[in-house]
Amino acid sequence: MLWLIPALPIVAAGIAALLKQPRRKTAASLAIGSMLGSLFVSLVAFVYVVAGSAHGGVVRETYNFTWIQTGAAQVDLGWVLDPLSAVMMLMVSFVGLLIFIYSLGYMAEDENFTRFFCFLSLFAGAMLGVVISNSLLLLFMCWELVGLTSYLLIGFWYQKPSAAAAAKKAFLTTRVGDVFFLLGIVWLFSQTGTLLFYNGGAGSMEPLNLLWLAANPSGWGLTAAGAIGLLIFAGAAGKSGQLPLHVWLPDAMEGPTPVSALIHAATMVAAGVYLIAHVYPLMHAGMPAGGTTIALQVVTWVGASTAVFAALIAVAQNDIKRILAYSTVSQLGYMMAGLGMGGVAVGMFHLITHAFFKALLFMGAGSVIHGCHEEQDIRRMGGLKSDMPTTFLTYAIGMLALCGFPLFFSGFWSKDGILEAATHWDISKGPFYMLAFGALLTAFYMTRQVSYVFFGNWRGHGHAHESPAVMTRPLAVLAFFAIALGAIGTPAWPWFRGFIEGRAVEVDWAGFAEPGLMTLMLVSSTIVLLGLGLGVWIYGSKTVKADAPDALEKAIPPVWTVLQNKFYVDELYDATVIAFYAWWAKVADWLDRRVWGGAVAGVIWLFGGGAQLSRLTDVYWVNGGFDKGCEELTNSGGLLSRVQSGKVQTYLRLLALAVVVLAAILIWSSRG
Amino acid sequence: MSVAFWLIAALTVAGALAAVLLKNLVHCALAVTAAFLGLALMFLELDAQFAGFAQILVYIGAVAILVVFAILLTRGSETPEKEIGVFSRTWLAGLIVAAAVFAVLGWAVLQSAAGLPHEAAVPAVSVQQIGQALMGQYVLPLEIVALLLTAATIGAVIVAMHEKGDAQ
Amino acid sequence: MTPLGGYLLVAALLFAIGLAGALTRRNAILVLIGIELMLNAANLNLIAFWRFSPHPEALTGMMFAIFSIAVAAAEAAVGLGLVISIYRHARTTDLDKMNRMKG
Numbered sequence: 001m002l003w004l005i006p007a008l009p010i011v012a013a014g015i016a017a018l019l020k021q022p023r024r025k026t027a028a029s030l031a032i033g034s035m036l037g038s039l040f041v042s043l044v045a046f047v048y049v050v051a052g053s054a055h056g057g058v059v060r061e062t063y064n065f066t067w068i069q070t071g072a073a074q075v076d077l078g079w080v081l082d083p084l085s086a087v088m089m090l091m092v093s094f095v096g097l098l099i100f101i102y103s104l105g106y107m108a109e110d111e112n113f114t115r116f117f118c119f120l121s122l123f124a125g126a127m128l129g130v131v132i133s134n135s136l137l138l139l140f141m142c143w144e145l146v147g148l149t150s151y152l153l154i155g156f157w158y159q160k161p162s163a164a165a166a167a168k169k170a171f172l173t174t175r176v177g178d179v180f181f182l183l184g185i186v187w188l189f190s191q192t193g194t195l196l197f198y199n200g201g202a203g204s205m206e207p208l209n210l211l212w213l214a215a216n217p218s219g220w221g222l223t224a225a226g227a228i229g230l231l232i233f234a235g236a237a238g239k240s241g242q243l244p245l246h247v248w249l250p251d252a253m254e255g256p257t258p259v260s261a262l263i264h265a266a267t268m269v270a271a272g273v274y275l276i277a278h279v280y281p282l283m284h285a286g287m288p289a290g291g292t293t294i295a296l297q298v299v300t301w302v303g304a305s306t307a308v309f310a311a312l313i314a315v316a317q318n319d320i321k322r323i324l325a326y327s328t329v330s331q332l333g334y335m336m337a338g339l340g341m342g343g344v345a346v347g348m349f350h351l352i353t354h355a356f357f358k359a360l361l362f363m364g365a366g367s368v369i370h371g372c373h374e375e376q377d378i379r380r381m382g383g384l385k386s387d388m389p390t391t392f393l394t395y396a397i398g399m400l401a402l403c404g405f406p407l408f409f410s411g412f413w414s415k416d417g418i419l420e421a422a423t424h425w426d427i428s429k430g431p432f433y434m435l436a437f438g439a440l441l442t443a444f445y446m447t448r449q450v451s452y453v454f455f456g457n458w459r460g461h462g463h464a465h466e467s468p469a470v471m472t473r474p475l476a477v478l479a480f481f482a483i484a485l486g487a488i489g490t491p492a493w494p495w496f497r498g499f500i501e502g503r504a505v506e507v508d509w510a511g512f513a514e515p516g517l518m519t520l521m522l523v524s525s526t527i528v529l530l531g532l533g534l535g536v537w538i539y540g541s542k543t544v545k546a547d548a549p550d551a552l553e554k555a556i557p558p559v560w561t562v563l564q565n566k567f568y569v570d571e572l573y574d575a576t577v578i579a580f581y582a583w584w585a586k587v588a589d590w591l592d593r594r595v596w597g598g599a600v601a602g603v604i605w606l607f608g609g610g611a612q613l614s615r616l617t618d619v620y621w622v623n624g625g626f627d628k629g630c631e632e633l634t635n636s637g638g639l640l641s642r643v644q645s646g647k648v649q650t651y652l653r654l655l656a657l658a659v660v661v662l663a664a665i666l667i668w669s670s671r672g
Numbered sequence: 673m674s675v676a677f678w679l680i681a682a683l684t685v686a687g688a689l690a691a692v693l694l695k696n697l698v699h700c701a702l703a704v705t706a707a708f709l710g711l712a713l714m715f716l717e718l719d720a721q722f723a724g725f726a727q728i729l730v731y732i733g734a735v736a737i738l739v740v741f742a743i744l745l746t747r748g749s750e751t752p753e754k755e756i757g758v759f760s761r762t763w764l765a766g767l768i769v770a771a772a773v774f775a776v777l778g779w780a781v782l783q784s785a786a787g788l789p790h791e792a793a794v795p796a797v798s799v800q801q802i803g804q805a806l807m808g809q810y811v812l813p814l815e816i817v818a819l820l821l822t823a824a825t826i827g828a829v830i831v832a833m834h835e836k837g838d839a840q
Numbered sequence: 841m842t843p844l845g846g847y848l849l850v851a852a853l854l855f856a857i858g859l860a861g862a863l864t865r866r867n868a869i870l871v872l873i874g875i876e877l878m879l880n881a882a883n884l885n886l887i888a889f890w891r892f893s894p895h896p897e898a899l900t901g902m903m904f905a906i907f908s909i910a911v912a913a914a915e916a917a918v919g920l921g922l923v924i925s926i927y928r929h930a931r932t933t934d935l936d937k938m939n940r941m942k943g
Contacts, residue, residue: 646939649760649871653769653863660772667780677843681850688854688877692861697869704873707854711880718847718891723883723905730909735876735916742869742920746927759864760936766863774856781848795896805899813903817910824914828921 006132006142008034008041010125013118027114031121032100038128039093042086049086064134064196075189076196080134084344088274089131091352095266095359096124098474102363103258105470106370116156116256123149127267131274136185136195139275143181143239146271147174150263154255166251173248177238184231188282191224229283229295233276233302240272241329242336243306247570249329253321257366260321265328265358273335273351277344296340297427303336304431304438311441315448316563320365320378323449327402328358330438334418337431342421350414353485357401357411360478364395367467367475368453378452385454388466392454394475399450401482403443403532406525410485415439416524423520439524440531447535676717684710695758697743705736719794722802847888854881868923868933872916879912 015030064078100120107116126149129142148171155167189195236242241249252264263269276283276299283295307330314326331354339347369376371388385392401411419439422432466472562568643650687707694700708731715724760766806814858877861870883905890901927933 649863649935653766656769656773660776663776688857715887718887720887720902723887723902726909730913734913738920745924746933758866760866763864767860770856770860773859777852781845785845792892810903821914824918828917831921831925
């Protein structure tokens with residue numbers, strides 16, 4: 001039954017693809033209807049899992065089938081229903097549905113409405129496929145499909161050259177990660193013979209295979225498990241925009257805002273984190289007591305660095321969506337670090353809460369852009385809190401959740417979970433400091449953004465107006481969840497953690513009494529308030545001119561320039577990787593044209609010559625021979641027919657000749 | 673080989689050659705008659721008197737006359753175009769064939785020259801013996817020949833007469 | 841050369857001449873003359889062999905020759921009658937012109 005979840009949107013996409021352009025209502029209703037269906041099934045599945053795990057123990061149901069059988073080896077596909085996939089599919093279908101409804105309003109004036117919904121449905125189907133997959137191969141296939149639809153959606157307005165370039169960049173960068181991912185898959189298959197996660201004890205994530213992989217050394221002090229895990233992490237790093245492969249995410253803002261909300265906040269980028277969570281047993285395998293595996297260490301450090309790096313850049317950006325994009329990259333770093341240090345539950349909780357408030361923030365930004373008549377530069381906005389009250393309210397809630405404002409907002413609890421795991425990480429306290437600094441920066445740049453957009457004087461042109469209800473209602477729903485979700489992750493009632501790990505959990509206020517917990521909560525609250533205060537102090541409700549340089553820019557110009565130019569990472573890539581690629585492409589082209597082309601031309605010439613030769617042979621020899629032969633026959637026939645002259649004397653002569661011959665023979669024979 | 677033989681042989685061969693080579697048909701008929709005569713003489717030489725006289729009677733007396741009559745009866749159309757001539761267009765082939773035949777026969781004769789008897793006694797053959805043989809041993813062939821002759825006569829008459837009605 | 845050999849040679853020569861005449865002359869009558877010559881040559885052959893045979897009193901050769909003469913006469917009659925009849929049809933005795941036997 002699970003297969004319905006991704007199948008419904010994909011079918012909707014297929015039908016929408018075949019529709020003629022102006023069938024807006026049909027396309028939209030197909031898409032939304034299918035998402036509703038998926039949501040419904042996910043809800044049923046979720047409830048099932050909740051009910052199952054209420055008595056303790058992890059509920060895990062799989063459905064596997066063989067896809068390819070080659071002799072002894074076989075490749076299986078399948079889907080799994082366990083707490084992790086249940087909670088993820090619920091989140092994806094719910095947030096997806098809200099964004100679909102939002103898009104009704106946002107894309108109402110776009111002429112490619114149906115194409116948009118077709119792609120959206122396809123994306124949703126692919127993403128859900130990634131979620132429910134039990135086989136690394138099926139996951140990879142849906143992963144690639146997600147990448148494809150992301151390309152289609154980022155480059156939705158393909159007539160804009162910047163959009164097309166951004167789509168290409170996204171695809172290529174994630175491709176680099178995918179290469180490593182594929183290597184990891186192949187290696188895993190060769191080591192364990194199966195790509196299924198869970199298969200009644202024989203799956204690759206199950207203890208039997210894990211022990212084998214963990215005991216198998218591969219090189220550089222890594223076990224096979226660790227090496228495969230790192231390769232898979234490389235793929236996740238591409239999709240989730242971790243440090244070296246993050247360059248595509250900010251450029252991906254060229255796509256329509258619902259796309260940014262859905263793909264680059266809630267779902268696709270979360271797919272990387274989800275993947276790591278899924279293969280966590282692999283990365284975790286062989287963990288010595290009290291320590292951690294190399295794979296997990298790498299994940300943690302990369303995540304923490306990404307968090308800080310992206311947050312620094314976000315401080316100096318001027319495009320409303322780009323700030324949010326870098327914020328996403330930073331938060332993804334948090335999630336990875338949380339996975340590395342605290343385990344599946346910690347990272348996943350932050351993923352779920354982030355999905356909600358980031359989608360909320362993006363949709364709010366979309367609403368702002370819509371209201372300001374497609375303006376995206378925050379320096380040309382301002383004072384919108386009075387013109388767009390609903391948007392302001394929901395945006396504020398989302399922003400506070402992102403910063404991790406104490407107690408009420410889900411972001412606080414999820415981020416705290418990560419920080420707590422960081423304090424308990426024995427390898428190093430480095431990640432903790434980095435993440436704490438990151439939190440400070442997060443609060444700072446969000447405050448900057450909010451004060452630029454909603455406070456101060458109006459610096460744009462025209463008149464801003466509030467967005468229609470079809471756009472603001474989903475905002476409200478998301479805002480609600482941004483607050484409410486915190487409840488399932490508090491130390492008093494760590495229901496989420498228990499759910500993922502298969503433990504029954506009860507409300508226990510004593511949970512707050514854990515040593516160091518209160519201190520940590522105080523510390524993180526202080527950091528957040530400090531960041532907020534800094535932001536208000538520097539930017540506050542000041543009246544600023546549109547073209548005036550940023551306050552911070554005036555203060556520390558060189559730092560500002562570096563930050564604004566994103567640490568020149570793109571330029572670095574351009575000079576090295578891209579340049580090398582271009583040179584290599586030239587070499588390949590030369591090779592193709594001269595060497596292979598020459599060889600092909602030679603073969604053609606040979607064949608042509610051979611054909612000519614054969615033709616000549618045919619015409620002169622064969623035909624000529626035949627013709628000559630026929631001529632001879634005709635001639636001899638003509639000759640022979642002269643015997644029949646009709647004249648008696650001729651016949652007589654022949655008779656006499658015959659007699660002569662006979663007589664000669666007789667005499668000869670009698671002589672001998 | 674007596675002189676007589678050579679003389680008679682020369683006459684016969686000359687007559688035969690003349691018969692074949694002469695242009696005028698009547699001359700040919702007369703020449704062949706001479707050849708017949710020569711042959712009759714040869715028969716006489718060979719002590720086959722009855723055969724010799726029968727030869728003269730039948731051949732010279734009947735066949736030659738018949739040939740002359742035929743020539744006369746078909747002469748009308750005989751306006752020999754001088755340019756065509758009396759010989760066939762492909763006379764050389766015929767000549768060659770005839771020469772080949774003579775060569776074979778001559779070769780056969782000369783080949784077996786050793787086995788041929790030199791002298792033989794003169795046979796004493798009387799007409800009475802011939803008559804007795806005819807009526808005795810050879811009576812059947814005699815009757816058949818008679819039948820044949822009758823049929824030939826009737827046939828010749830019919831063949832020659834039939835056209836008379838159409839020829840008018 | 842034995843006498844018999846001489847007679848045989850003459851007969852062969854006559855035969856060849858008669859054959860040549862039959863094969864080369866245009867006129868149908870001359871063909872018949874040639875045939876008569878050939879028959880005569882054969883008769884000569886017969887008589888010659890009879891003369892030098894071991895038992896001439898059997899008269900075999902002579903009888904054969906006599907019958908041959910008779911049959912030759914009959915055949916000449918019929919043949920000439922045919923020639924006359926053909927002449928009536930074709931108005932010519934030129935053999936070169938008679939090729940209606942051509943298939």
